[in-house]
Amino acid sequence: MNPKRPYIALTMGDPAGIGPEIVGKVLERQDLRERMGILVIGLEAARPEGLVDGFPELPGQAGFVEVHGPSTWEMGKPQAACGQAALSALQVGSDMAARGDVHALVTAPVCKEALHLAGEPVEGQTELLARWDGTERYEMVAVAGDMRVMLLTRHMALRGAIASITPDSIGWHLDLFYETLRSIGIEAPHIALAGLNPHAGEGGLFGDEEARILQPAIENARARGIQVSGPHSPDMVFLDASQGKNDGVLALYHDQAFIPLKLLSKGRGVTLISGLSYLRVSPVHGTAFDIAGRGIADETNLVAALEKASKWCLTPYPR
Amino acid sequence: MNPKRPYIALTMGDPAGIGPEIVGKVLERQDLRERMGILVIGLEAARPEGLVDGFPELPGQAGFVEVHGPSTWEMGKPQAACGQAALSALQVGSDMAARGDVHALVTAPVCKEALHLAGEPVEGQTELLARWDGTERYEMVAVAGDMRVMLLTRHMALRGAIASITPDSIGWHLDLFYETLRSIGIEAPHIALAGLNPHAGEGGLFGDEEARILQPAIENARARGIQVSGPHSPDMVFLDASQGKNDGVLALYHDQAFIPLKLLSKGRGVTLISGLSYLRVSPVHGTAFDIAGRGIADETNLVAALEKASKWCLTPYPR
Numbered sequence: 001m002n003p004k005r006p007y008i009a010l011t012m013g014d015p016a017g018i019g020p021e022i023v024g025k026v027l028e029r030q031d032l033r034e035r036m037g038i039l040v041i042g043l044e045a046a047r048p049e050g051l052v053d054g055f056p057e058l059p060g061q062a063g064f065v066e067v068h069g070p071s072t073w074e075m076g077k078p079q080a081a082c083g084q085a086a087l088s089a090l091q092v093g094s095d096m097a098a099r100g101d102v103h104a105l106v107t108a109p110v111c112k113e114a115l116h117l118a119g120e121p122v123e124g125q126t127e128l129l130a131r132w133d134g135t136e137r138y139e140m141v142a143v144a145g146d147m148r149v150m151l152l153t154r155h156m157a158l159r160g161a162i163a164s165i166t167p168d169s170i171g172w173h174l175d176l177f178y179e180t181l182r183s184i185g186i187e188a189p190h191i192a193l194a195g196l197n198p199h200a201g202e203g204g205l206f207g208d209e210e211a212r213i214l215q216p217a218i219e220n221a222r223a224r225g226i227q228v229s230g231p232h233s234p235d236m237v238f239l240d241a242s243q244g245k246n247d248g249v250l251a252l253y254h255d256q257a258f259i260p261l262k263l264l265s266k267g268r269g270v271t272l273i274s275g276l277s278y279l280r281v282s283p284v285h286g287t288a289f290d291i292a293g294r295g296i297a298d299e300t301n302l303v304a305a306l307e308k309a310s311k312w313c314l315t316p317y318p319r
Numbered sequence: 320m321n322p323k324r325p326y327i328a329l330t331m332g333d334p335a336g337i338g339p340e341i342v343g344k345v346l347e348r349q350d351l352r353e354r355m356g357i358l359v360i361g362l363e364a365a366r367p368e369g370l371v372d373g374f375p376e377l378p379g380q381a382g383f384v385e386v387h388g389p390s391t392w393e394m395g396k397p398q399a400a401c402g403q404a405a406l407s408a409l410q411v412g413s414d415m416a417a418r419g420d421v422h423a424l425v426t427a428p429v430c431k432e433a434l435h436l437a438g439e440p441v442e443g444q445t446e447l448l449a450r451w452d453g454t455e456r457y458e459m460v461a462v463a464g465d466m467r468v469m470l471l472t473r474h475m476a477l478r479g480a481i482a483s484i485t486p487d488s489i490g491w492h493l494d495l496f497y498e499t500l501r502s503i504g505i506e507a508p509h510i511a512l513a514g515l516n517p518h519a520g521e522g523g524l525f526g527d528e529e530a531r532i533l534q535p536a537i538e539n540a541r542a543r544g545i546q547v548s549g550p551h552s553p554d555m556v557f558l559d560a561s562q563g564k565n566d567g568v569l570a571l572y573h574d575q576a577f578i579p580l581k582l583l584s585k586g587r588g589v590t591l592i593s594g595l596s597y598l599r600v601s602p603v604h605g606t607a608f609d610i611a612g613r614g615i616a617d618e619t620n621l622v623a624a625l626e627k628a629s630k631w632c633l634t635p636y637p638r
Contacts, residue, residue, distance in 0.1 A: 157516045157526030162478060197476045198573035207476030235577035242582065254517035258554035259578050263561065 005037060005059075006103050006310035009096050011089040012042030013108030016075050016082045017287025018297035020046035023108055025299035026306065027051070027062050036310040039063040039102060041089040045071045055101075067092060075293030083114030090125065094132050097278035103313035104279040105129075106305050109287045126273055129280060138275030139176055141248075142257065142284070143308065144265035147241040148248040149257045150177045150274065161253040162196065165209060170217035171224075173250055178226050180274035181248050185315035192237050192246040193218060193230035194256055200231045268304040272312075281309040324356060324378075325422050325629040328415050330408040331361030332427030335394050335401045336606025337616035339365035342427055344618035345625065346370070346381050355629040358382040358421060360408040364390045374420075386411060394612030402433030409444065413451050416597035422632035423598040424448075425624050428606045445592055448599060457594030458495055460567075461576065461603070462627065463584035466560040467567040468576045469496045469593065480572040481515065484528060489536035492569055497545045499593035500567050504634035511556050511565035512537060512549035513575055519550045587623040591631075600628040 010026075013019030023040055026032060027048050037056045040048065044066045056063035069085035090107065097105040107125055115122060122128045130138040141150045152173055153161040174191060181189035193214060197207035204211055214231040221228045229246070230237070238260035241249050251257035261269055269284045283301035291297060329345075332338030342359060345351060346367050356375045359367065363385045375382035388404035409426065416424040426444055434441060441447045449457040460469045471492055472480040493510060500508035512533060516526035523530055533550040540547045548565070549556070557579035560568050570576035580588060588603045602620035610616060 155517055155521070155525055157520070157528075158477075159481060159526065162481075198474055198577075201476070202474070206474055207478065209476075234574040235581050238578055239581050255553040256574065256578065258517075259557055259575065260582055262554050262558050263579055263582050 004314070006035075006313050007037040007039065007101075008306060008309055008313070009039050009041060009093040009102040009105045010306070011086070011093045011105070011107045012040060012046055013089075014082050014086045014111040014114055014287050015043050015046050015069075016073055016077055016079060016114070017109055017111060017289055017292045019108035019287065020048075021292070021295065021297045022299040022302045024048040025297075026302050029303065030060065032303065032306060033060050033062055036306065037061070037063070038306070039065060039096075041065045041093050042067060043069045043071075043085050065092060076289040078111050078113035078117055078289075080114065080117035080119075083111065083116070083118030083120070086110040087115060087118055087120055090128065091132070094129050094278075094280075097280065098133060100278075104281060104309040106302070106309050107280065107282045108302065109283070109285060111287045111289070125282065129273060129276060133276050133278075135275055135277075137176065138273055139173060140271050141177070141180060141274050142261050142269060142271050144261050144269040145242060146244045147238065147260065147264055148181065149238075149241070149261060150180075150248065150250050151254065151257050152250060152252050154254055156254075158253060158255075162209070165196065165213055165252055167213055167217040167220065170214065170250070171220055174217070174221045174226050174228055175224070176274045177248055177250055180272070183279070183315065184272070184312040186247050188227060189247040191226065191228045191248050191250060192232050192240065193228055193250050194234050194237050194252055195231035196234075196252050198233075198235075200233045267298070267300050269301070270305045270308050272308075279309060279313050281305045281312070323633070325354075325632050326356040326358065326420075327625060327628055327632070328358050328360060328412040328421040328424045329625070330405070330412045330424070330426045331359060331365055332408075333401050333405045333430040333433055333606050334362050334365050334388075335392055335396055335398055335433070336428055336430060336608055336611050338427030338606065339367075340611070340614065340616045341618040341621045343367040344616075345621050348622065349379065351622065351625060352379050352381055355625065356380070356382070357625070358384060358415075360384045360386060360412050362386060362388045362390075362404050384411060395608040397430050397432040397436055397608075399433065399436035399438075402430065402435070402437030402439070405429040406434060406437055406439055406447075409447065410451070413448050413597075413599075416599065417452060419597075423600060423628040425621075425628050426599065426601045427621065428602070428604060430606045430608070444601065448592060448595060452595050452597075454594055454596075456495065457592055458492060459590050460496070460499060460593050461580050461588060461590050463580050463588040464561060465563045466557065466579065466583055467500065468557075468560070468580060469499075469567065469569050470573065470576050471569060471571045473573055475573075477572060477574075481528070484515065484532055484571055486532055486536040486539065489533065489569070490539055493536070493540045493545055493547055494543070495593045496567055496569055499591070502598070502634065503591070503631040505566050507546060508566040510545065510547045511551050511559065511568050512547055513553050513556050513568055513570050514550035515553075515571050517554075518552045586617070586619050588620070589624045589627050591627075598628060598632050600624045600631070
């Protein structure tokens with residue numbers, strides 16, 4: 001590989017979804033192919049036109065690696081064979097990324113139900129890739145424009161999310177977030193910790209979690225050399241992030257993060273996984289079975305994922 | 320009054336803050352003075368130039384009503400005499416609005432501490448105006464662009480906010496919000512109720528408040544003829560609101576509302592009070608004591624409040 005040119009493995013996702021269509025549309029963008037070497041991984045029956053076999057050696061080329069699977073399937077439905085094909089492509093792509101054959105892995109969406117039909121009872125791609133990478137120390141980071149957000153808790157009731165906030169959990173996430181921000185090229189990241197209560201508790205008037213849990217966690221992290229500020233008023237910290245006033249926000253619960261992320265992403269939000277041995281970036285949308293196969297899927301989000309991956313993968317900081 | 324021309328009482332707020340400066344800047348905008356009759360209420364020593372005494376009769380004129388108070392004061396500090404002057408202006412303005420002498424009241428910011436020094440131990444203008452109007456049935460509504468949000472709870476710890484969500488409280492707020500949206504010109508308002516948990520509980524996977532509390536409240540409100548949908552996923556309902564897909568969102572806690580409001584208001588957000596006998600609109604910023612008297616205050620938010628008030632006050636629906 002040319003060390004100054006990003007090489008990216010791109011899995012096609014579930015073939016019954018919009019993955020193959022948006023991958024095909026992405027590859028029609030000659031400017032993208034000039035700037036990065038893309039290696040598509042998927043079923044031969046869904047192979048976009050004009051790709052070379054295997055690794056793309058020349059600027060402007062894109063390559064293709066075939067995985068075994070069906071030659072026909074029904075669009076827009078979860079099917080075991082499609083789930084298996086998506087799994088195979090992920091396995092090939094993650095192996096290549098872990099070995100360093102490519103600089104990054106970008107993944108088109110899979111269907112959880114199809115994975116289950118294929119005998120893989122996993123929650124989603126994130127958990128699968130972490131398992132294959134042999135790590136339990138991982139977390140999702142969502143990015144919209146200049147706003148980068150790691151979540152302390154995700155899919156649980158708000159009451160439960162509040163109950164699970166501890167200094168240890170915050171410290172664990174701050175350390176991982178700090179490493180991740182460095183790995184995408186931010187040399188001395190400034191992390192802002194969101195508060196839990198209105199105005200971050202307004203000096204204890206509205207709740208004590210800030211003084212009892214968040215402040216001690218901040219002090220511990222600072223003692224380890226992590227530049228972290230807060231706890232910040234939740235209604236200001238994401239606005240600050242969108243204006244570049246911090247490098248990342250650690251959010252305490254799902255909607256604290258996803259309300260601002262969805263407002264600001266405008267179809268270009270991406271997620272990456274902290275803690276893997278390689279860089280993995282994905283668009284935020286799903287398989288969109290309702291419009292699969294109709295030629296109307298929008299590749300903008302996948303283009304954003306490739307652009308972010310190609311920007312982040314050549315940083316001087318080790319992952 | 321000309322029934323097709325809006326007449327608006329505009330209080331100058333705390334004279335030690337930016338109120339007098341931004342009121343002066345607003346009045347320099349001839350286009351605003353052509354479109355609405357503005358009656359400024361404040362201290363003679365802070366009177367903007369070029370105003371007629373009392374009610375403005377001719378297009379392009381603006382009027383002035385003096386309240387008693389000091390002729391000098393220190394800028395940027397809470398002072399009893401300034402608090403008293405702000406109180407007097409509010410009292411005059413709210414009396415005029417309640418009598419129907421004007422179509423609406425717009426208020427420049429006051430300083431809570433100065434009100435306290437003046438012997439009025441109130442939380443803020445909202446509570447004061449509601450008390451003078453003789454109502455305990457009132458609530459704040461925040462508006463940013465096409466997004467209109469009423470809050471079920473405001474300044475309390477998140478744990479307490481969750482604990483205080485009841486079908487009765489939701490029903491009370493839905494009724495008031497429905498009336499308010501009609502009073503600002505939306506004939507058949509569609510209110511969206513935000514959920515509490517991620518994805519509004521995802522069918523009970525992440526919390527039971529949606530099924531146990533929110534759904535029954537929605538059914539009750541519908542039986543009373545209120546068009547309400549939900550509970551909606553909190554990370555989608557504000558995005559929907561910003562795209563005009565609902566007429567108002569009832570939010571359950573402070574940051575659920577103010578994270579999106581602050582992101583979208585871009586200096587032009589306003590608040591109105593539901594439940595008063597008249598229309599009252601205010602900018603969202605405070606007295607900005609740190610920059611008061613320096614000539615650098617931005618009147619954009621006050622202009623937005625006047626424009627919204629003049630649009631909303633001439634609707635065919637009774638308040």
